[in-house]
Amino acid sequence: MNFEAIKSIYAFEMARTRRTLLQSIVSPVITTSLYFIVFGAAIGSRMQEVNGVSYGAFIAPGLIMLTLLNQCIGNGSFGIYFPKFTGTIYEILSSPISMIEIVIGYVGAAATKGLIVGSIILVTAAFFVDISIKHPFMMVLFFVLTAVSFSLFGFMIGIWAKDFEQLNLFPMLIIPPLVFLGGSFYSIDMLPPFWQTVSHFNPVLYLVSGFRWSFYEIADVNPVVSLLTVLGFLVVCLSITAWIFKTGYKLKN
Amino acid sequence: MAPIVSIRNLTKSYASGFKALKGVDLDIEQGEILALLGPNGAGKTTMISIICGIVTPSDGTVTVAGHDILTDYRKTRSIIGLVPQELTLDAFETVENTVAFSRGLHGCAPNPALIERILKDLSLYDKKDTMLRQLSGGMRRRVLIAKALSYEPKVLFLDEPTAGVDVSLRKDMWQLVERLRANGVTIILTTHYIEEAEEIADRIGVINHGRILLVEDKKALMTKLGRKQMTVELAEPIGVIPDALSPYSLTLSGEGTRLTYEFDSSGERTGISSLLSALSQCGLRVKDISTEQSSLEDIFVELVGEGK
Numbered sequence: 272m273n274f275e276a277i278k279s280i281y282a283f284e285m286a287r288t289r290r291t292l293l294q295s296i297v298s299p300v301i302t303t304s305l306y307f308i309v310f311g312a313a314i315g316s317r318m319q320e321v322n323g324v325s326y327g328a329f330i331a332p333g334l335i336m337l338t339l340l341n342q343c344i345g346n347g348s349f350g351i352y353f354p355k356f357t358g359t360i361y362e363i364l365s366s367p368i369s370m371i372e373i374v375i376g377y378v379g380a381a382a383t384k385g386l387i388v389g390s391i392i393l394v395t396a397a398f399f400v401d402i403s404i405k406h407p408f409m410m411v412l413f414f415v416l417t418a419v420s421f422s423l424f425g426f427m428i429g430i431w432a433k434d435f436e437q438l439n440l441f442p443m444l445i446i447p448p449l450v451f452l453g454g455s456f457y458s459i460d461m462l463p464p465f466w467q468t469v470s471h472f473n474p475v476l477y478l479v480s481g482f483r484w485s486f487y488e489i490a491d492v493n494p495v496v497s498l499l500t501v502l503g504f505l506v507v508c509l510s511i512t513a514w515i516f517k518t519g520y521k522l523k524n
Numbered sequence: 525m526a527p528i529v530s531i532r533n534l535t536k537s538y539a540s541g542f543k544a545l546k547g548v549d550l551d552i553e554q555g556e557i558l559a560l561l562g563p564n565g566a567g568k569t570t571m572i573s574i575i576c577g578i579v580t581p582s583d584g585t586v587t588v589a590g591h592d593i594l595t596d597y598r599k600t601r602s603i604i605g606l607v608p609q610e611l612t613l614d615a616f617e618t619v620e621n622t623v624a625f626s627r628g629l630h631g632c633a634p635n636p637a638l639i640e641r642i643l644k645d646l647s648l649y650d651k652k653d654t655m656l657r658q659l660s661g662g663m664r665r666r667v668l669i670a671k672a673l674s675y676e677p678k679v680l681f682l683d684e685p686t687a688g689v690d691v692s693l694r695k696d697m698w699q700l701v702e703r704l705r706a707n708g709v710t711i712i713l714t715t716h717y718i719e720e721a722e723e724i725a726d727r728i729g730v731i732n733h734g735r736i737l738l739v740e741d742k743k744a745l746m747t748k749l750g751r752k753q754m755t756v757e758l759a760e761p762i763g764v765i766p767d768a769l770s771p772y773s774l775t776l777s778g779e780g781t782r783l784t785y786e787f788d789s790s791g792e793r794t795g796i797s798s799l800l801s802a803l804s805q806c807g808l809r810v811k812d813i814s815t816e817q818s819s820l821e822d823i824f825v826e827l828v829g830e831g832k
């Protein structure tokens with residue numbers, strides 16, 4: 272293992288994060304606060320409880336997931352896309368480092384940033400609503416696994432993307448509908464049966480449900496299934512990444 | 525001694541189908557300075573990129589210090605330093621950080637003293653906290669060199685190091701190359717300037733259209749390349765070349781007003797003065813004289829012609 276290289280890439284990425292820290296934290300905090308004011312306080316006060324949890328508290332895990340997914344995909348993809356775009360990737364490619372080390376450096380940094388921002392959202396949420404965490408260990412497990420697997424997913428997007436438009440395709444166009452239709456703001460029992468079935472094809476439902484279960488013990492799907500879904504997603508992303516490095520796909524001519 | 529870099533049948537077809545390298549064989553000796561001379565598009569950067577791991581070869585093998593570049597890439601890439609042709613640097617990093625970053629990527633523990641020395645050697649030390657995007661082209665080239673030296677490579681590739689570089693950097697660069705050579709570093713540099721190769725190389729390889737046309741000791745090659753042409757403009761046109769001038773195998777052109785003479789500028793006798801006196805003995809009045817070194821292009825044409 273080339274630990275110095277992992278350390279260098281990780282530190283380099285975290286330095287980039289520090290330079291943009293204010294904007295990367297302030298903007299999600301403001302957005303989330305707005306959600307709580309609108310859905311938690313204004314509308315939420317007229318809504319009935321969902322499975323014994325106040326509406327504002329019910330949506331908190333979903334909002335944290337929304338931010339976490341966006342942050343991880345955004346950072347994971349940008350971290351590798353940018354050197355590809357400017358050409359500085361030559362240095363990574365000509366260094367004595369393996370695929371695993373590159374991934375640990377970039378994905379580790381993206382996940383770290385996602386977790387920092389996610390934790391800040393959690394703290395922000397606690398100012399607006401009563402948050403209880405019934406299964407702290409499972410909560411952290413879901414939190415970390417989601418951060419790692421979606422940072423890796425972002426990393427793959429960064430390698431695949433030919434231009435900034437493709438880079439933004441997932442965070443802007445694909446993730447929001449999946450999160451909004453994935454039970455972040457409602458329990459899927461509230462949907463007509465047809466849409467309940469459709470929802471089960473949405474991977475984000477499993478994430479949000481499992482994460483929410485670790486807070487309030489209420490879930491749309493069995494938490495074990497949720498955990499297996501996250502693990503499965505991680506394995507798929509790892510396999511694709513391994514293939515990318517083996518073939519040099521879009522990294523090497 | 526076994527060559528430090530050994531290239532066999534190296535072939536590259538890009539995805540476009542374009543064949544940039546067509547079976548290159550080349551041995552680079554430990555401690556030498558090899559200049560790869562070739563026009564744009566010859567395949568120089570492609571060859572270097574394959575050895576460094578940036579481009580995947582289509583066929584052939586490369587070993588560095590006996591290690592295969594594909595199966596033993598950790599060993600080979602720790603030995604190799606690369607100063608790329610393009611001035612690609614992170615905009616928002618400082619000079620010192622980006623050099624330290626390169627050292628880390630190559631698995632070396634931090635060594636601020638060494639980095640300080642490298643920055644001083646390259647006249648970059650007073651700029652160590654400057655953002656890279658604020659540097660001029662020449663300064664960026666220095667930073668790229670500092671990055672490549674930060675992990676003390678044994679083999680250094682310099683891809684067109686002096687393209688678009690000012691005179692002072694060029695001088696610094698030659699001094700640096702001399703110092704590195706004194707420390708036993710093997711240096712491969714590419715260029716399309718003959719003078720550059722002439723200045724510092726021990727051996728010169730000529731590459732064109734993805735093939736190595738020749739590799740020779742600089743001295744031997746410079747003799748070959750030393751052919752010059754002298755053009756004599758006559759005041760009055762002549763119909764035929766006088767017999768007395770036949771030993772000089774002149775050619776006549778420009779409607780009888782221009783005589784061309786080819787000679788070897790590195791030879792003991794160029795024959796110029798005797799030709800000039802022969803001209804006046806024949807009663808020809810000379811209006812103007814110019815000499816011209818055969819250009820790199822001419823040499824390529826010649827080499828490619830010989831290769832056929």
Ligand SMILES: Nc1ncnc2c1ncn2[C@@H]1O[C@H](COP(=O)(O)OP(=O)(O)O)[C@@H](O)[C@H]1O
Nearest residue numbers: 524538540542544563564565566567568569570
């Ligand atoms: N990624 C690529 N795809 C297709 N052709 C390429 C690519 N990179 C370089 N080439 C072509 O390969 C040839 C050799 O290029 P290069 O190795 O950069 O030459 P040099 O460095 O000697 O100028 C050129 O004709 C160039 O256009």
Ligand SMILES: [Mg+2]
Nearest residue numbers: 568569570609
């Ligand atoms: Mg080139």
